Amino acid sequence: DIQMTQSPSSLSASVGDRVTITCRASQTISRYLNWYQQQPGKAPKLLIYAASGLQSGVPSRFSGSGSGTDFTLTINSLQPEDFATYYCQQSHSYPRTFGGGTKVEIK
Amino acid sequence: QVQLVQSGSELKKPGASVKVSCKTSGYTFTNYAMNWMRQAPGQGLEWMGWINTNNGNPTYAQGFTGRFVFSLDTSVSTAYLQISSLKAEDTAVYYCTREDMVPSYWGQGTLVTVSS
Numbered sequence: 273d274i275q276m277t278q279s280p281s282s283l284s285a286s287v288g289d290r291v292t293i294t295c296r297a298s299q300t301i302s303r304y305l306n307w308y309q310q311q312p313g314k315a316p317k318l319l320i321y322a323a324s325g326l327q328s329g330v331p332s333r334f335s336g337s338g339s340g341t342d343f344t345l346t347i348n349s350l351q352p353e354d355f356a357t358y359y360c361q362q363s364h365s366y367p368r369t370f371g372g373g374t375k376v377e378i379k
Numbered sequence: 380q381v382q383l384v385q386s387g388s389e390l391k392k393p394g395a396s397v398k399v400s401c402k403t404s405g406y407t408f409t410n411y412a413m414n415w416m417r418q419a420p421g422q423g424l425e426w427m428g429w430i431n432t433n434n435g436n437p438t439y440a441q442g443f444t445g446r447f448v449f450s451l452d453t454s455v456s457t458a459y460l461q462i463s464s465l466k467a468e469d470t471a472v473y474y475c476t477r478e479d480m481v482p483s484y485w486g487q488g489t490l491v492t493v494s495s
Binding site for chain 1: 414423424425426428429438440441474480481482483485486487488
């Protein structure tokens, strides 16, 4: 199984900050990497697909990059509604696996 | 528009069974496989497996064999997750999600609570 390692597990940031979350796969997954945002009590929401594709309706301050084993989610100019937990997931092979999550909290 | 609507919260006693439904609309049900995910309280997301909506063939992730069953009723475009012999550690929110290159369609989640 492909292991997905996300870091950091949590971070504190202020409105307007730039935030970077990383995700590392235990083996190459090409660009089969998705990023989700989850608000408390809600289903995950797709932000980025195929490593860098911005899902329709998602603000352009969200961006994704990477290929192979190393990936990054960047949030430029953090907004109040961005305080949430973020997950990466590989869709290269079964079983689909998720990173452990990154909780973005208000500083 | 595409919708995945899951059944409501369930409270069950240990040893009982539960069946969660995921009713779909807005697309051809048999064109996309269905995944199931689990999220225990305060924990991350786990992929439980998927079911081929063309032939009903399920695939289960490690740790979700034996007591977990995926099924379909294509006549009503609905997928089901049944869990038998429930244990306290099955307490979680369960999500159905449409398998897709752009995996944006999720059900709203069903909370299953197992408690005596």
